[in-house]
Amino acid sequence: MKQRERIDKKDGRKVFKTKRDVNNFDQDFTREEPVLTLVDETIIKQINQEEFKGFSYFGEELLP
Structure with a gap:
């Protein structure tokens, strides 16, 4: 299946999975905690929530 068809069908599988390689980042950043x-709730309340209707997100750490 072509990548565009997978996107149109909302197939959430990753097409390309990169390694967690941080060799090109300065160690000053990669060593930081x-x-x-x-989240500032007042800012969230100002955003038109209709724009996000039907959208949900789950971080990879929550998926089986």
């Missing part, structure tokens, strides 16, 4: 950014 990740920090979560808190």
